[in-house]
Amino acid sequence: MSSNYRVILTIIQVLLIRVAIATTSGCPNLASHRKALEGKLGSTVQIKIFNDFSGRKSYNVLWAKPTSVRQISKLVKQAKKLGLTVRTVGRGHSWSPLHPDPCQIGVSLSDLKGEKYSLDAENNRLTVLSSENVEQIMQWAANKNVTLGPMPLRVLDASFPGIIGTGSHSSNINASPIANDVVGLELVDGKGRVRKFSDNDEEDKEVIDACRVHLGLCGIIYKTTIKVIPDFKLKFSSGVIPVRKLLDTTNRKDLVMNNWGVVMIMPLTFAGATQAEKDAMNADPLRRIPQSYDIRNENFFVRIWSEVDQNTPIQDPQPDSITLADGSSYSTTSVIKPFSSGIYNGAFSIEPIGCVRPRSSISFAQPESDDFLASSATLENGLNVLERIFKDIGFYPRLFGANIIRWMKHDDRCLLCHTNIANANKKVMFYDASTNFDGCNNFLINNTDRIRLQEFETEFGAGVMKNNSQSLPHWAKHNPYVPGMTDLFRSNLNENLASFLNVRAKYKLDKKNVFVNCHLRDIFTLV
Numbered sequence: 123m124s125s126n127y128r129v130i131l132t133i134i135q136v137l138l139i140r141v142a143i144a145t146t147s148g149c150p151n152l153a154s155h156r157k158a159l160e161g162k163l164g165s166t167v168q169i170k171i172f173n174d175f176s177g178r179k180s181y182n183v184l185w186a187k188p189t190s191v192r193q194i195s196k197l198v199k200q201a202k203k204l205g206l207t208v209r210t211v212g213r214g215h216s217w218s219p220l221h222p223d224p225c226q227i228g229v230s231l232s233d234l235k236g237e238k239y240s241l242d243a244e245n246n247r248l249t250v251l252s253s254e255n256v257e258q259i260m261q262w263a264a265n266k267n268v269t270l271g272p273m274p275l276r277v278l279d280a281s282f283p284g285i286i287g288t289g290s291h292s293s294n295i296n297a298s299p300i301a302n303d304v305v306g307l308e309l310v311d312g313k314g315r316v317r318k319f320s321d322n323d324e325e326d327k328e329v330i331d332a333c334r335v336h337l338g339l340c341g342i343i344y345k346t347t348i349k350v351i352p353d354f355k356l357k358f359s360s361g362v363i364p365v366r367k368l369l370d371t372t373n374r375k376d377l378v379m380n381n382w383g384v385v386m387i388m389p390l391t392f393a394g395a396t397q398a399e400k401d402a403m404n405a406d407p408l409r410r411i412p413q414s415y416d417i418r419n420e421n422f423f424v425r426i427w428s429e430v431d432q433n434t435p436i437q438d439p440q441p442d443s444i445t446l447a448d449g450s451s452y453s454t455t456s457v458i459k460p461f462s463s464g465i466y467n468g469a470f471s472i473e474p475i476g477c478v479r480p481r482s483s484i485s486f487a488q489p490e491s492d493d494f495l496a497s498s499a500t501l502e503n504g505l506n507v508l509e510r511i512f513k514d515i516g517f518y519p520r521l522f523g524a525n526i527i528r529w530m531k532h533d534d535r536c537l538l539c540h541t542n543i544a545n546a547n548k549k550v551m552f553y554d555a556s557t558n559f560d561g562c563n564n565f566l567i568n569n570t571d572r573i574r575l576q577e578f579e580t581e582f583g584a585g586v587m588k589n590n591s592q593s594l595p596h597w598a599k600h601n602p603y604v605p606g607m608t609d610l611f612r613s614n615l616n617e618n619l620a621s622f623l624n625v626r627a628k629y630k631l632d633k634k635n636v637f638v639n640c641h642l643r644d645i646f647t648l649v
Contacts, residue, residue, distance in 0.1 A: 149182050149225035155204055156184055159227075162200040163193050172228060174221055175214045176481050177565045178572050181224040187233045191316060194229075194342050199314035201227055202636050209639055210338050212281030213255060216288060216598035217483050219641040220337065226639070231281070234344060241266055241350070247305060249347040255279050264462035268350040272297045272383060272530070283343045288598040289335040289539045291552060293528035294383040294427075299541060301334040302533040306347030309340060312632030317341065332625035335538035337597060337642060339622075340631050353460045355434060356382060359426040359442055361454030365394075365418050367446060369501060375494035376447035378529050383427035390508075390523035390557075394419030408516030417509040426454070427461075434458055481567065482523075482575055484583050485554030485599035487540040489592055490529060490547075497551045500590065501527070504553055507585030515581060516574075523557035537618045537625075540594040554599060555582050580604050602641060611645050619646060 152169050159167045163186065170185035184206070188194045201208045209222035210229045222228040234253040239262050241248050248268070250259055257278035263269050272292035273285075280290075291299040306320040307330060319326040319333075333340040368374050368386060378384045392400055395415050403411040426444065435458070442456035490496050508525065511517075531548045532541035541550045557578065567575070583604035587593055594614050595607055602608050612619065623646060626632060635643070 152182060152184065152225060155206065158204060159184065159186065159197065159200050162196045163188065165189070165193065170228070172222065173565055174217075174219070176217050176575075177479060177567050178575075179219075180566055183222045183224065184227045185230070186227060187230045189233050189235045191236075191310065191344055194310045194344060195314040195316060197227070197229065197314075198310055198312065198342065198636060202312070202314070202634060206636075207639060208342070208636055210283070210342050210637075212284030213279050215280045215284060218288075218596075218598050218600050219602065220288070220598070220639070223639045229342060231283075231342075231344065236344075238262075241268070243268075246350050247347050248350045249306065249345055250282055252281065252283050252344050252346070255281055256285060260462055263350060264353060264460065267353050269353045269460070269462040270348060270350055271300055271303050273300055282346060283336075286334065286346065287336045287338055287343075289536070289541075289596070290598060291528065291530050291541075292383065293385045293530065293552075295378055295529045295531060295549065296382075298531055298533040298536070299539055300348070301539060302536050303349040304330060304334050304346060305349055306330070306345075307333060307340070307343055308345035309343045309631075311341045311630065312634055312636040313630070317631075320347070328625055329629055329631075331535045332537050332622050333631075334536045335597065337538070339626065339637050339642065341637065353462050355430055355432055355436070355458055356461050357426075357428045357430050357456055357458050359428065359444060359454040359456040361424055361426075361444055361452050362421045363424050363444075363446070363452050365420045365422055365505070367448075367450060368422050368424075369418065369498065370446075370448065371494050371498050373446040373448055373450075374497065377424075377426070377444075378494070381426050381428045383425075384529065385425040386527040387423045387425070388420055388525040389423060390517070390525065390555075392517075393421060403517065406516070410514065410516045411512045413513055415509070415513065417505050417512070424454075430458055436460075479565070480556065480558050482579055483554055483556040483596075483599045484579050484586075484601065484604070485526075485552060485596035486586055486593040487543050487550050487552050487596070488590055488594075489543055489545045490549035490551040491545070492547055492549070497527075497529075500551060500553055500586075503589045504555075504586055507582055508555065510585070511578060511581050515577060523555065526552075526554050526556065528552040537622050538597070538615065540596055542618060543592055543594040543614055552596070553586065554596070576601070576603060583607055602644070608645055 156167045156169055168185040170183055171180055172183040173180050186197055188197055198208060206227050207223060208227045208229055211221060231252040234251060236251055238251045238254055248263060256273060259282060272294040286301045286304060289299050289301055308318045311317050319329045321327050321330055365388060399412050399415050403409050437458035439455050439457045442454045443451050444454050445451045488500055529551050530541060532544035532550055544550045579601055587606055593610055595610055600607050
């Protein structure tokens with residue numbers, strides 16, 4: 123990035139910050155709107171300072187926590203009457219601006235009352251109330267000896283509609299994101315009407331396919347019905363493998379294709395740097411690492427799920443090993459246990475030292491080729507981008523970050539899944555960079571750190587996109603200030619975005635755009 127470009131970027135970012143601060147106090151009708159909403163709902167509506175997940179934005183919103191579907195309906199009707207928009211907020215695990223706009227309405231369904239779970243064992247379907255998070259659902263299902271398909275990792279407190287609505291994914295080359303297992307939706311539409319859709323009805327399938335990844339635009343979803351499967355045992359293994367070994371196409375293909383699931387995580391801790399390089403980096407005000415540093419000397423922390431005979435007894439953690447295609451072998455720790463418990467139970471947690479907050483995550487889906495040469499190009503490019511950032515700009519996260527690689531397959535039924543970027547073989551690789559730093563006492567980061575973080579994200583995002591136009595950002599892990607990022611949604615999902623809008627209009631889910639915020643309006647406007 124040239125020095126002039128950096129100056130311009132900094133000026134733009136400072137202006138955006140000032141606009142955001144000015145907006146915070148620019149809601150003259152909040153009190154009257156709150157009074158009108160409370161009068162209709164018969165319950166408290168707060169004027170709340172809303173902070174986004176990464177701690178960069180802070181502004182006033184109206185905050186409602188309905189306890190019944192009837193209250194949700196009244197809320198939507200009154201919001202429409204007042205000319206306000208409504209955005210449902212889960213547990214806030216999105217780094218993207220999917221949240222309510224300033225002065226508008228944010229809705230939490232965490233206090234929603236009603237039957238939390240209903241299992242149709244005969245048809246392998248589980249209906250879940252939107253008050254429940256991922257961990258609660260997995261545990262309840264496990265008690266019934268069933269489980270869900272591959273679930274996103276380390277988002278245990280995320281809301282169920284949240285992970286589905288953003289197309290969140292796990293890693294399994296033979297499975298699709300969990301949104302593809304949705305078979306029923308119950309929601310309140312933009313007119314405040316209660317609507318129910320099931321794939322048992324042929325006409326409803328069109329709505330379900332469009333609204334699998336719904337981005338909150340299909341209505342306020344208060345119940346979701348999803349396919350479940352009998353719980354089963356897997357072997358969960360974790361170990362450390364050199365980056366160079368997994369840059370080898372044959373090694374990587376063999377590992378991914380011959381296991382149930384694989385995640386490769388490169389911690390940004392500079393374990394592969396020499397002590398002299400680390401000392402020089404820590405002495406530099408910008409924490410730039412010397413030009414001698416080679417990122418290919420780092421290691422991948424690898425999580426592996428592999429199939430086992432279902433008669434195999436449950437096994438506590440014990441030493442094990444993994445052998446790559448080239449014959450090299452690496453130590454692992456393995457356990458054998460039900461999938462339902464392994465997804466959230468301790469075997470793979472990488473607990474950071476101290477108190478940290480996740481501050482950033484930029485993620486792309488890119489096509490994977492049958493020979494895995496596509497991911498070779500992506501990995502090489504991504505490592506080059508990161509290495510250049512660390513050498514020329516500096517290492518922003520004050521504690522650590524991670525480069526994370528996963529694989530899944532695309533299902534054509536999902537209109538807005540970012541797996542749509544797949545080629546004819548349906549294979550997709552996910553590539554992202556995440557950062558964390560110490561900040562539990564100060565949720566909002568200061569302007570200097572915010573600018574440094576956005577520079578890191580911009581460099582990484584632009585660098586990854588530069589050499590691969592066949593990319594789709596993750597709906598929950600993209601930032602509109604990264605040049606060209608939101609354009610990728612329009613260029614690579616154009617027909618699907620149009621189809622989504624057509625279904626939304628055909629079934630009159632939100633004619634007046636009650637559920638649309640500024641960012642999503644920008645993405646869909648040019649379609």
